[in-house]
Structure formats: C-alpha cells, structure tokens
Amino acid sequence: MQKGLLLLLLISSFYGFSQQTVEDDFEGSGTINNWFGDDCGINTSFTNPFQNGDNNSATVLEYSDSGGQYANIRFDVSDNFNLSTNHTFSFKIYVSSSSLTGSQNNQVSLKLQDGTLAQPWSTQSEIIKTINLNQWQTVTFDFENDSYVNLDPNSAAPTTRTDFNRVLIQVNGENNNDHVVAYIDDFLYDGTIGSGTDPVFDNLIWSDEFNTDGALDASKWHHQTQLPNGTSWYNGEIQHYTNRLENSYIDNGVLYIVAKKETFTDQGQTKEYTSARLNSKVAFTYGRVEIKAKLPTGVGTWPALWMLGQNITEPGGYWEPTHGTTPWPACGEIDIMEHWGHNQNYVQSAMHTPSSHGGTVNLGGQTIPTASTAFHVYALEWTNEKMVFSVDDVEHYTYNPPVKDANTWPFDAPQYLLFNVAILPSIEASFVESSMEIDYIRVYQESPLSVDEESIAELDKVTVFPNPVANELKLKLTNELIGSKVTIYSLLGQKLNSFIVTKEVESKDLSNYKSGIYIVRIESKHGVKAFEILKK
Template identity: 65%
Template structure:
C-alpha cells in the first residue's frame, strides 16, 4: 500500500537527518576522523610505527613533528558539538622518544577543546594537561568531568555544561616555545558519539566533461572569460592576460590543458608579458558533489585554482553576468575547491569567501599533497544545505558549517558555477617560460531521487533538484495516466493529479522551502521520489 510505504520513507528520512557518529582513529584506515591537520608542525597520519612493542603493535600511527613552531599542535574538527554532559572522556596512545626533544619544557601532552566557528577558536578553549613518560607507549586519558581543566577564558564555564565545543587539539610539551619534539600517536577515542548531519547520497551525474576531444574545448560547456574587469588588469595583482586561444586552452590525450606562457601579448589596449586561460562553466547548480581530477603546475608565482562563484555575481565579462548579475562579490559567495601556490609547492587549500570572511580569509583549510604537480589527484567538494566538505583523494581537510547561517556567512542556497583558471603572480620566477594545469575530468553529481520501485525508476526523470518554482517530470509512455501525489514530510497530501503526458510541469511556487515526497502510482507500480524546494 502506498500509505504504509510513504510512512516508512518519512520515518527513514527523518531519522537520517542526524547520524550518530563515533569519533575515533586507529590510523590504519578504520577511523571516523578525516580532518587531521597540523598547525605549525608536520604530521603524517599513516606513518610506519617505529616502536612496535608492549601495548602497541599497530603497523601505522600518526607522526607529530614539532620543528620549532611556537604553537605547534595537531587537530581535527567534528561535524557537531560534543555533549560532555553525557560523555566526557578522550584517550589515545602516545610515544615520545627522548632523543627527539630539545629545551627544558615539561614532558606533557595537552588535549584542548575549541569552538571552530569562532574567528579566534582558542579564545574560549578548555584543556587538560597530563604528564607523560618518555621512550614508551602509554595510554593517556582526559576526563573533563573529573580531571583538572584549564579555561583560557574564566567565563567559559565548566566544559561539561557547554555545547559549543567541536574541535580537538593535541599539543606536546607546551606552547609559546621553539623547542623540538617528535611524538607518535595512535588509537584516538572519544567515549561517546556525536549527532552529525547526514550527508546526501550524491550519486547522480548531472553534468561533466571528460575532455576526450582534440583541439578546442567544448563551447557548449565552457566560456572563455577574457575581459579585463577594470579595463586594465585582473584582481589580486594577477599579471597575465586570459585568452581564448588554442595556445592557452586545448584538449589532448584525454586531458584539458590550461597553459600559462611567458610572452608579450596585447589585448584590450593593454600589453602584458604573460598569457593564460580562465573558463566559466555554462552550467550552474545548487548542492551536490564536484570532482575534478587534476595535475597542477609548479614554480614560484604560479597560481592555479578550481572554484565557484554565485551565478548572480556582477563581475564584468563573466558568462552569467549580463542575464543574472545582481550581487557583487563577496555577497554572491565564492567556494575555493582547490588553490595552489607554487611558493608553497606541496600545499593545497580550500576556502570560503563571504561577507564574513574575505580578503584576510579565516574560513579555510588545506593539506600537504607531495605529488600535486607530478601526479593526478581528485579534488572534491561536497555541498549540502548544511555544510561544505573539501577533500583530496577522499582525504578530508576542511569542513565549513557555520553555526549561524545568514547572508553574511552562507550565501550558498543559490546557484553557483564552476571556474578553472591559472593565474600568474608578480612573484613569478624570472626563468618561468610555460606550464599547465592538466585536468582529466570535471564531474558534478546530485542526489538520485528516492525510489522504491527500481524496475521503472529509470523511466522517471525529475529536474531540477533543488527547484524554485516548478519541477519537470519526464515519464515513459507506460506511465501516462498514472496518479501523481505530493506529500509534505509530515504526511500531508499537497497534490493529487494525473500525469497526462510524458513531460509534466509541477508548480511548487506555493510550497515552503524543504523536502517533499512525490509518489507516482498505478495498479502495478509505485515510484516514490524526493524533491527539494529552495
């Protein structure tokens, strides 16, 4: 019966809106923590265990290498706040070889909890310090209910009564010093779970380019942005001309090549000494997963990027500006999926630009990719209604999920389009002559609509997802005459009509923003799909 089927689906969707997740990592590939990051120190989250003995025979561990950074630590973020009123204990194994230490700092390890949503996350941190023994593995436990804790701000209150802590830091042998220390960490465990937002299953390919042609790029998918936005230069002190020439943009051997060259070139009455390319996608979307497999250029002064801008941006010369430009940067929103600077060769970064974080960007994260310029890697953005998740080869390095979502922090419920570019900075190596960002593919995925009838589900197409005022429903001939019903998530029936053609337009302009269940049913089939109203 359709009523019972829909009831099951409503319960399932509601229960999946939050997922109980563990917070643990054995550094053998079995953990739930994917955002390890080193501040002022080098880390390796899959380092061969150099001391396989006593309580730890693991093959791999986290290596923490403080090479003198005054505030060195390793940290990770979680998707939701810890509830320390119920579960308040963190533990891990640690080994610190005495030969790695300089200075006279006390041999100790601190675990700190912070609020990652703050511009200064440390300002309200709470921490526990524990003494450690050198040259042996030991388990260190931090209990925020029973151990002595230190609040940086005395007004922060007892940590077990707080609900704003979502970042964990581990720091060995103190801070505000330039001493050296190497530590090995294993089997991190929080004794509870967190209720993290569920991540949609973005598995339906809605747009892509595999770059399997030869010569010019596909003009139905890409637009060359070449107009100097202020008539003289590009932003950020870039010193190149972007061109639409094959010299700077072409397909070959299954790859797109964005080529920067040192050459004198005059365009729009302005002469520059470098050329390159900047592409806008002729496809815009809201929510989904973006995957770009790319190999990056190298050298001081090179600056390739994979990013998005709001379709409503007013920037002169952009593909969407004339028809949709209403909003200046940064209010339109910018998502930097990947930026790479040749001056920091193996580091790639992701960042968010909004009215609350631009110019001196605070919302950012990155990771070391040792072969960024010699091998292809997959740069991924997962964009949901709640958060942005950035990764390289499935290794997450940054999550953006502001606690307060408004026009200043989250202009990301509207369409964005993709940009690929290779900029040249004034610091370019004088010996630079030519290099390229090579891209194997660009793929954008969104959710497959929910269905309980797989036999005929492929005969129903619903687009766009999400939608604003209307949803297009395309069906196979065999489904003409079937009933179409739409329900709210509380089970209220909002639409009850008949599909009288293979192409049907459903008006949802009166719906409030949210998720709805669409049911197509006849005597032999029941198809249930999810639609999202923006």
C-alpha cells in the same frame, strides 16, 4: 504545526527520508532516551496521577524540584536543530497547587542551548509561558513568532542559528529555593533532526571527460577574457586570459590550461604573460564535485579550481548578463583547490563570504607531495549544512558555521565552476611555461527518489472509517500490516496516542477527543501512510 507541514513530516519517511523525530510520550515509543535532571528529581515512567479526558496517558514524566536553585530537566540530540524551517516545541504539563511553596510565577520555560560549550547556558535562547494550575494544558514554544530572550543580547535570532543541540525545561523560574512538582507528557518538536546519514551524491548530472582533442566544448565552457576594470585583473594578477588554443586545449583526453611568458596585447593593454580562465555553462546547488588534476609549477603561479555564485556582477563572466545582481563576496565563493608556486606541494580550500573574505579565516589544506607530478582528485561535498573538502578522499577542511545567514552562508543558491592559472608579480624570471592538466570534472547530486510499488499497493489497501467519526474509529488493514504502529496526532502536531496493530480490523475510542481534525499515521515495514480524519 501547520496541517500541510505535518502531513509532509508524517508522509516523508514513506519516500525514503531518514530524519529522526524528537518526541516522547513516556510510554516507551519516544525517540528521547537521555532525559536528565539538574538539581531536580526526574522519573520518566511515572503513573499519571491526573488521568482524564485532557490526558488519558498511563505514564508521564515527573519533575520534582525540592528546592534546587537552578532546577531543570533537559536532554540532548545527536544532530543540531535547524530552526529556520521548523521552530516549535510543545508538551503537556500539569502542576498541582498543592505541590507549590513560595510565591513564584506560575510559568514554564523552554531553553535551547549548545551542550558542547563549557558554559552551555551562555548563548541560550529562552521562551517563557504562563501556565494554569490543576489542569492538563498543552504549551507551545515558537522560536519564530513567540517573544524570546537571548541570555547574551549579542546572540543572533534563534531561527538563524544551528548550534542548538540541548533542550531544557524549567518550571517556575530559577534562582529560588521554592518547591514544585510538575507532570509532563507528549513532548514534540515539529521538525526532525539530521538525516541519519549525509546525502548520497551518486547521480551524475554534468561532466566533461575532455575526450575530444582540440578546442573545448563551447556548449559547456565560456572563456572569460574581459579585463574586469578595463586594465587588469583582481589580486594583482599580471596576465591576460585568452580564448586561444595556445592557452587552453584538449589533447589525448586531458585539458591543458597553459600559463605562458609572452608579450600579448588585448583590450588596449599589453602584458607579458597569458593564460586561460574558464566558466562552466552549468550552475547548480548542492552536490559532489570531483576534479582530477595535475598542477603547474613555478614561483608566482596561482592555479585554482573554484566556484562563484551565479548571481555575481563581474564583467565578462558568462552568467553576469542574465543573472548578475550581487557583488562579491555577497555572492559567495568556494575555493575547491588553490595552489601557490612558492609553497609547492601545499594545496588549500577556502570560503569567501561577507563575514570573512580576502584573507579569509575560513580555510584548510594539506600537503600533497606529488601535486605537480601526478593526478589527484580534488573534491567538494556541498550540502545545505556544510562544505567538506578533500584530496583523494582525504578530508582537510569542513566549513559549517553555527549561524547560517547572508553573511556566513550565501550557499543555498546556484554556483558555477571556474578553472584558471593566474600569474602573480612574484613570478620568477626564469619562468617560461607551465600547465594545469585536468583529466575530468564530474558533478553529482542525489538520485531521484524511488518508491517500491508493492509497498505503495499494500498501504493503499488501508482504510480508516468512519470519517467524520463520532466515537469509534476503525482501521482496516491487510494481514501483511499486522504489527504496524499507529499514532494519532492533533493538527498542531501533538502526539495523542499510539498503539500496535494486532488484527486486521482495529478500533480506537475517540469519544474523549475534542471536535476537530486529527492525523492518523500508520508506520510499517512497507513505509508510512497518513490519513486526515474529522472528529465530530
């Protein structure tokens, strides 16, 4: 792990993050509690038989393969790994030559799998490393930079996948009946998993309550009226969109988008229907969108509350002149709500990406018996992992593709909002006029992080000395910090030791540590603080 990344990881929980580390020192302070042996003996609290300066831990994991053809040990995590940022696993291993039979290669492999599959190995990715016998050594598995093997050659690169939730360790290969005993210690993933809870989007960043009668607020909305191909709109729509008050106006705290049957000529084209299409003059990434709306009626009406990538190259769009670089669907489209008059009370949400667009398979919906007679809140929760769609807090669709890349997830960039009522060729002859009514639009994101000033002050009193240190490292803490946990990491992120503070001045013998930079992490009820020290 890079020094800057490690420091960020160690300090992050001080500022309120709740991601879980994936580590185990086999001395009771790890976060992995479901180790399992497949056709292999396993003891997660075995007395270290080779305690020395390379590993002075009292207890380690014993891995005992007494002839199992596919012997391995494994564990699962509650939230899938995201290898796009953090992609390295490491642990210490010791294999004694006296424990071996046969003539297998001296190696250890780390495999990532989807434990929810009936055959979890079917889409696994594996890295194999050579090991030396009769010594403790730290082995790292970097799924971005090391050579890996996908069991299914059609599987994507591991750093583009988010479906891995199982780690499997195998010593000296599989498909053999030879024996091997290995000792493993200080397992560490260089990132974290999950966030404990989903983000809390409670900070209102943009809204329109539509409280001023008349025209829309021009600082917030753009009327998109230009025919994108010079003659018509997409999807066979047969209306003109206008910027007239007849098609969009505010009255008594409600925005009306009115679809009308009327002959109207614009841009050299005469059409028999008019409506409005609005672009928001704000674009954002991630958050919660809430739109309280009542839908129009009539076979052939097609109202939508939706979003497009700010970078779309669409003629007439508000953002196109300044940000347009990417055509649809590569820009990404998020349909928060769509409704078709021929299926009166069914509302749908959908995602359009290069991997599935037009008649997309990425959709879901629900029946709302009063969709056109009462207001309902149509909402989107958008994180860096998934999209969740709901009506009145009843969820009906979640989009969370296991592989997130440009084809499936162009959604780590700003999107803007669109409101419109389209008219399709199937419009019934008796149709005259119908409106989509919107009470409000609100966009929320996470609140800025705050830090308890007293906690900062308490941790600021901690001193770690001498630095550089030759043999004995001392930590001076306040009485308030007695009971805190101290962990020492190598610069690569390997956990080397941990202990609980029992007095205001603690000492730690580092005489067996090699020269180099180490991280000392203090975890307390006041938060976390990390120090960088130099061992001479």
